[in-house]
Amino acid sequence: MASLSRTFRIQKRDFTNAGNASISVKKLLKSLNLSACVIRKVSICGYEGEMNVVMHAATDGILAFELTEKKIFLTVSDEGPGIEDIETAMQKGYSTASDEFREMGFGAGMGLHNIRENADSLHIDSTLGAGTVIRMEFNPGG
Numbered sequence: 001m002a003s004l005s006r007t008f009r010i011q012k013r014d015f016t017n018a019g020n021a022s023i024s025v026k027k028l029l030k031s032l033n034l035s036a037c038v039i040r041k042v043s044i045c046g047y048e049g050e051m052n053v054v055m056h057a058a059t060d061g062i063l064a065f066e067l068t069e070k071k072i073f074l075t076v077s078d079e080g081p082g083i084e085d086i087e088t089a090m091q092k093g094y095s096t097a098s099d100e101f102r103e104m105g106f107g108a109g110m111g112l113h114n115i116r117e118n119a120d121s122l123h124i125d126s127t128l129g130a131g132t133v134i135r136m137e138f139n140p141g142g
């Protein structure tokens with residue numbers, strides 16, 4: 001299987017199109033006949049990463065997808081404001097979401113936790129003022 005990669009732009013605060021990047025990845029995975037289990041895991045992680053850019057990032061971001069013979073790589077990146085304490089941010093229930101976003105149904109503080117639960121490998125790089133890169137890997141076979 002040759003490697004396949006795609007990138008999708010995520011617009012900060014654009015709740016009309018929010019979720020579209022991860023939906024595009026999901027469609028791509030379906031067209032590639034990957035298992036329902038893998039599609040579910042990748043879609044959850046893509047969606048949570050994408051929504052974090054929509055809600056928390058100071059800039060637009062990128063959702064990058066790559067499928068190789070051995071792995072699926074999913075990377076979500078933005079250029080600020082960065083996460084001060086990644087361990088704290090990963091805790092269930094921790095959220096800095098505004099009341100406005102909570103009223104829209106976000107801000108349960110479950111996104112990064114869900115990513116940790118569903119990605120086979122997770123690496124977060126974040127620097128205040130510089131941005132956040134979330135790298136996730138999945139086994140395409142399961």
Ligand SMILES: Nc1ncnc2c1ncn2[C@@H]1O[C@H](COP(=O)(O)OP(=O)(O)OP(=O)(O)O)[C@@H](O)[C@H]1O
Nearest residue numbers: 052056082089095096097106107108109110111112
């Ligand atoms: N890309 C990002 N840039 C800056 N801060 C972020 C980013 N992603 C997450 N965070 C910080 O980490 C916190 C926890 O993120 P997490 O996704 O777990 O919860 P949430 O987005 O607040 O709520 P939920 O995902 O349940 O709607 C956020 O509230 C925010 O403070």
Ligand SMILES: [Mg+2]
Nearest residue numbers: 051052111112
């Ligand atoms: Mg979130």
